[in-house]
Amino acid sequence: MSSSLALDQADIEKLNDKDKAELRQFFANEEQKSKIQSQSHALTSLCWKKCMTSSTFKSGALDGSEKACLANCVERFMDVNMATVRQLAGMGGRH
Amino acid sequence: MDSEGVKKAIIQATLQETNTANARALIEGITGSCFEKCVPKPGTSLSSSEKTCMSYCVEKYIASWNEVNGTYIRRLRQGAEGNN
Numbered sequence A: 001m002s003s004s005l006a007l008d009q010a011d012i013e014k015l016n017d018k019d020k021a022e023l024r025q026f027f028a029n030e031e032q033k034s035k036i037q038s039q040s041h042a043l044t045s046l047c048w049k050k051c052m053t054s055s056t057f058k059s060g061a062l063d064g065s066e067k068a069c070l071a072n073c074v075e076r077f078m079d080v081n082m083a084t085v086r087q088l089a090g091m092g093g094r095h
Numbered sequence B: 001m002d003s004e005g006v007k008k009a010i011i012q013a014t015l016q017e018t019n020t021a022n023a024r025a026l027i028e029g030i031t032g033s034c035f036e037k038c039v040p041k042p043g044t045s046l047s048s049s050e051k052t053c054m055s056y057c058v059e060k061y062i063a064s065w066n067e068v069n070g071t072y073i074r075r076l077r078q079g080a081e082g083n084n
Helices: A009-013 A017-051 A064-094 B003-038 B048-083
Strands: none
Touching (some): A017 A064, A017 B003
């Protein structure tokens, strides 16, 4: 991909401490945002398979039951995720 | 370029990269899911009903992504509050 960034080492060295700290915070936020977005992509793909059961689409809008199914799908996935972590943590000493 | 200019250039380039990555992931999801849904038996060309299905499907997929993302973020916030 073409990037608009054309900086060299000399440019980087111009950064003062305040801007370095700001950039560090910016990267931390962006990393968090990226993780959430990428999990949303995975969940959409997973929940789409479970919730879009009609054989053809008659409109581009989500109907109420599809919306509810998607929300439930995400919520229950998170429940399962947490339950798994809890169970594995409980197994700790036994394996 | 001064420090401020370097910082802004880095921020702008980063946002551009992450937006592109996000768009690419969305397109990948749409293409995979909607192809499966709308073109169950690929013929020699896309039929008009397949094209109509695809266009609804793209809209629906984006709406689904928004619904999932919103629910996920709400749930993460609840979890964070529960830990405090």
